[in-house]
Amino acid sequence: MTAPLHPPRSTPADRTLTAATAAASLVALVLALVVAPPDAVQGQAQRLMYVHVPAAWLAYACFATVLVASVAYLLTRDLRWDRRAQAAGELGVGMTALAIALGSIWGRPVWGTWWVWDPRLITTVVLLLVYAGYLSVRGLGDDRGTGARRAAAVGIIGFVNVPIVHFSVVWWRTLHQPATVLSPDQAVLDGRMAAALLAAVVAFTLAGWLVVRRRIRQLALLDAEPAVADPEPARPLVVTAKPQP
Amino acid sequence: MSPSVQVLAVLRRELDVERAGREVMVTTAPYVAAFVVLAGLAFGPAPSELARTAAGTVWLAVLVAAVTVGHSVAGVEIAEQSWDLLRGLVDPGALFLGKLLAVWAALGLTWLFASALVAVLFDAPPPGSAVWAGVCGTLGLAALTTALGVLVASGARRRGLLAALVLPAGLPALLAGTQLTTPGVPALPWAVMMATYAAVLLTVSWAVFPALLEE
Structure with missing residues (x-):
């Protein structure tokens, strides 16, 4: 039996980051719920954009981190990179699932359905599956290094799908709304809406950074702990004849 | 032994193993045949429906068959306990290329078989651009299957994970x-996308393959 893990200790940088996250979240909430007007066509449902888009953004950022950290791990074999990749991968999977769920809730009043066979939606689900596979591969190895190497390989190969997800809106004829903020037409998004969206993106990014930092420290603690003893192997099935009276 | 000779030796060994056991042929060909027939029953029998689903049926069959092929990438060597010897003797790049060529051949034949079956049973002859899709798409899938097949086969657990890894990552090959x-779809953008997919997967799989061979 091993001693319970101590929770990661908070550092001054953590406290600063927590305060910045709280402030950015508060600003984003006020801008998104009070200052920004409801959409002329979609009404209040459009406010889901202030969570849906930042969640998707954070997922992309996490998967890019997985790629960079995976490459760095294979080059250096430093487990710190693997921990960064794992922490980012876990958050990326969570954020992708959140973006899909919120998109579905948003789609119900706007498109009239929970789900459409739209390429953007399908490829995002596929992206979720790829990185769920990435996390599953971690349990494959017999030791820490083998699992990390295999996960790094899948993390790099899996990223091939990310540009396809991003550009699917352009490549396929799609029901999904095209990029608004990065559109060449500068006047498509109301200034208050853009400010709310920007604040939400900043808040999500800071919160994601905080979560990943804490998770990395927790993983480092797990690596430092002595390995938990393997569970007792299954005993062979022994069949004995019942003694006859 | 030079790398090119090693590649040929690995490829020859793969073909010998297949000739002796007919593992891939015996498992993949009936599987694809069953898949196409069942797809025809599920999507048809109206000729217009069959014609509309023909192309997708071919590529879905190839993609799903890639999982079956992937199990044989290193499965025989691990079963015979010769995997450690092989990776110790052969240069990783040569081992990758030899395995890749064997998997490419298997998937290429699978694609050819599925295309022929669909063309006959669905009465939907493919356009000329399908050949490019067959060459590039199976190459990209072969690179993916080779890397992930070794990754999963050399693990002690979760062999069933191969399908969960190959199917989503094979999405671009399926779509393109x-x-x-x-017939009638502008070929150039999709041909470029398929070639890019194959080139990227080939490069990435080749780059990560040595890491998958380590203890």
């Missing part, structure tokens, strides 16, 4: 292959 096999 389907478009290139559908």
Whole structure:
């Protein structure tokens, strides 16, 4: 039996980051719920954009981190990179699932359905599956290094799908709304809406950074702990004849 | 032994193993045949429906068959306990290329078989651009299957994970292959996408393959 893990200790940088996250979240909430007007066509449902888009953004950022950290791990074999990749991968999977769920809730009043066979939606689900596979591969190895190497390989190969997800809106004829903020037409998004969206993106990014930092420290603690003893192997099935009276 | 000779030796060994056991042929060909027939029953029998789903059926069959092929990438060597010897003797790049060529051949034949079956049973002859899809798409899938097949086969657990890894990552081949096999669809953008997919996967799989061979 091993001693319970101590929770990661908070550092001054953590406290600063927590305060910045709280402030950015508060600003984003006020801008998104009070200052920004409801959409002329979609009404209040459009406010889901202030969570849906930042969640998707954070997922992309996490998967890019997985790629960079995976490459760095294979080059250096430093487990710190693997921990960064794992922490980012876990958050990326969570954020992708959140973006899909919120998109579905948003789609119900706007498109009239929970789900459409739209390429953007399908490829995002596929992206979720790829990185769920990435996390599953971690349990494959017999030791820490083998699992990390295999996960790094899948993390790099899996990223091939990310540009396809991003550009699917352009490549396929799609029901999904095209990029608004990065559109060449500068006047498509109301200034208050853009400010709310920007604040939400900043808040999500800071919160994601905080979560990943804490998770990395927790993983480092797990690596430092002595390995938990393997569970007792299954005993062979022994069949004995019942003694006859 | 030079790398090219090693590649040929690995490829020859793969073909000998297949000739002796007919593992891939015996498992993949009936599987694809069953898949196409059942797809025809599920999507048809109206000729217009069959014609519309023909291209997708071919590529879905190839993609799903890639999982079956992937189990044989290192499965025989691990079963015979010769995997450690092989990776110790052969240069990783040569081992990758030899395995890749064998998997490419298997998937290429699978694609050919599925295309022929669909063309006859669905009465939907493919356009000329389907050949490009067949060459590039199976190459990209072969690179993916080779890397992930070794990754999963050399692990002690979770062999069933191969399908969960190969199927989502094979999505671009499925989409581009389907478009290139559908008559009347502009071929150039999809041909470029398929070639890019194959080139990227080939490069990435080759780059990560040595890490998968380590203890």
